[in-house]
Amino acid sequence: MKAKTAFREVVRELEAQGALATVSRQVDPKHELTAVMRQMQKGENKALLFRSVAGSDQQVVTNVFGFRSHVAAALGLEEADLLPSLVQLENQRLPTERVDQAPVQEVVVAGADVDVSRDVPQVVFSELDAGAYLTAGVLIAPHPETGVYNASWNRCQLVGGDRMRVRMMPPQHLGRYHQVAEEKGQNLPCAIVVGAPPGVMFSAASKVPFEVDELEVAGAWQGSPLRVTRCKTIPVDVPADAEMVIEGEVIAGVREDEGPFGEFTDGYVPVMKNHVFRVTAITRRRDAIYHAILAGGTEDLNLVGVPIQTEIYKKVSSFVPRIRDIATPGYVFGCVISIEKKSEDQSKNAVLAALAAYSWTKVVVVVDEDVDPFNAADVLWAIQTRATPDTGVYVFPRVPSYTREDVREVHRGKIGIDATVPLHMKKLFERRRFPGESDVRLEEYIDGGC
Numbered sequence: 431m432k433a434k435t436a437f438r439e440v441v442r443e444l445e446a447q448g449a450l451a452t453v454s455r456q457v458d459p460k461h462e463l464t465a466v467m468r469q470m471q472k473g474e475n476k477a478l479l480f481r482s483v484a485g486s487d488q489q490v491v492t493n494v495f496g497f498r499s500h501v502a503a504a505l506g507l508e509e510a511d512l513l514p515s516l517v518q519l520e521n522q523r524l525p526t527e528r529v530d531q532a533p534v535q536e537v538v539v540a541g542a543d544v545d546v547s548r549d550v551p552q553v554v555f556s557e558l559d560a561g562a563y564l565t566a567g568v569l570i571a572p573h574p575e576t577g578v579y580n581a582s583w584n585r586c587q588l589v590g591g592d593r594m595r596v597r598m599m600p601p602q603h604l605g606r607y608h609q610v611a612e613e614k615g616q617n618l619p620c621a622i623v624v625g626a627p628p629g630v631m632f633s634a635a636s637k638v639p640f641e642v643d644e645l646e647v648a649g650a651w652q653g654s655p656l657r658v659t660r661c662k663t664i665p666v667d668v669p670a671d672a673e674m675v676i677e678g679e680v681i682a683g684v685r686e687d688e689g690p691f692g693e694f695t696d697g698y699v700p701v702m703k704n705h706v707f708r709v710t711a712i713t714r715r716r717d718a719i720y721h722a723i724l725a726g727g728t729e730d731l732n733l734v735g736v737p738i739q740t741e742i743y744k745k746v747s748s749f750v751p752r753i754r755d756i757a758t759p760g761y762v763f764g765c766v767i768s769i770e771k772k773s774e775d776q777s778k779n780a781v782l783a784a785l786a787a788y789s790w791t792k793v794v795v796v797v798d799e800d801v802d803p804f805n806a807a808d809v810l811w812a813i814q815t816r817a818t819p820d821t822g823v824y825v826f827p828r829v830p831s832y833t834r835e836d837v838r839e840v841h842r843g844k845i846g847i848d849a850t851v852p853l854h855m856k857k858l859f860e861r862r863r864f865p866g867e868s869d870v871r872l873e874e875y876i877d878g879g880c
């Protein structure tokens with residue numbers, strides 16, 4: 431399997447597999463588009479392409495990474511080996527390749543002509559959101575001193591005219607880049623890339639070390655140099671094959687009220703003083719496909735979850751040689767690790783290593799290899815039938831996890847549950863099997879079919 435090098439290739443592939451549903455009737459980008467997406471996520475969870483969105487000539491796609499297998503396929507990897515494959519790729523780099531003719535610059539709107547409330551689809555997600563938000567933008571900037579490129583996902587409020595507001599606080603790397611520029615009294619040139627190649631999306635979501643160039647990491651992940659082109663109005667290179675680029679700068683010394691916004695924990699972040707982005711140009715493909723991601727939806731939780739699973743895999747695999755897989759079912763502040771336990775120490779070390787691997791992780795459950803870590807009901811079954819609360823529950827008081835300032839006091843303390851069977855009792859806990867179960871076709875048995 432080859433990694434996709436353009437976002438539209440991912441969309442095309444989903445369509446070829448029947449994993450993309452299309453909507454031709456016009457939808458209102460305010461609430462209606464999200465309402466349809468929510469229904470889809472609760473059901474078949476297919477990718478959705480809205481062909482006609484009021485107020486815009488662009489198609490809008492969403493739920494592209496609704497399944498973890500779609501993330502793996504976009505990166506050209508097998509889902510069964512996703513985490514070890516990602517760990518293996520992590521230290522590789524490929525220099526970018528600069529091109530002059532870039533699909534992403536087929537249409538250019540610059541200077542006073544720019545209006546983000548006209549040139550970008552105005553998707554309003556949750557009831558109390560402050561207005562339209564761009565949620566699937568990868569922000570790309572070179573470090574003001576070293577030139578090393580950072581890429582990260584940041585929500586952006588579309589204010590109007592040339593103005594946007596961005597949440598990008600240090601220690602997030604982009605916030606640190608801006609801090610360096612701001613201390614010199616300079617704005618930070620920055621590009622917001624919508625529909626970036628999957629390698630860029632994934633390096634942006636991952637914990638790539640500060641000093642490492644994330645565009646080179648993206649090249650390694652896609653297995654070929656990332657094609658970049660120079661922006662029209664700022665000294666920044668962007669993926670040439672992206673769908674849309676919003677060029678501009680993050681202003682020094684200015685903060686404005688941003689929010690409220692219904693974010694990934696399913697609540698609202700209140701109004702906060704956040705950074706201000708001044709747009710200098712918008713470039714895009716003639717037939718650009720705009721990407722919208724619902725914060726906390728299935729797509730978002732896969733994009734956030736896979737890098738967390740990878741970090742945990744890295745740490746746990748140094749204690750446990752055979753890990754079946756690691757999942758973040760339900761939400762990304764917890765994980766389930768399915769292992770082939772060979773000594774009693776392994777499950778305990780797995781709990782500790784996982785809790786330390788990623789700061790947000792506050793609940794860890796370790797299960798045997800016969801439990802499906804992606805199936806929350808199966809995991810609850812294992813806790814109820816196999817865990818020994820007297821000796822198998824570990825509480826680490828006061829350790830911080832999720833760092834959002836205003837809810838910090840709730841995210842204190844971590845808990846680990848060893849729900850594996852004691853090795854000497856393995857036979858007693860062997861799961862039943864039902865001969866012939868997987869071969870049965872119900873419609874051949876039920877009167878009138880089913």
Ligand SMILES: Cc1cc2nc3c(=O)[nH]c(=O)nc-3n(C[C@H](O)[C@H](O)[C@H](O)COP(=O)(O)O)c2cc1C
Pocket residue numbers: 565566580581582583584585586597598599601602603604634635636637638723730733734
């Ligand atoms: C779809 C999506 C949206 C995100 N939005 C934000 C955001 O608005 N603010 C933020 O700080 N992190 C956000 N994140 C998480 C960061 O992109 C992620 O933590 C990344 O590793 C930070 O980049 P850095 O390692 O360069 O600091 C988002 C992640 C995804 C996948």
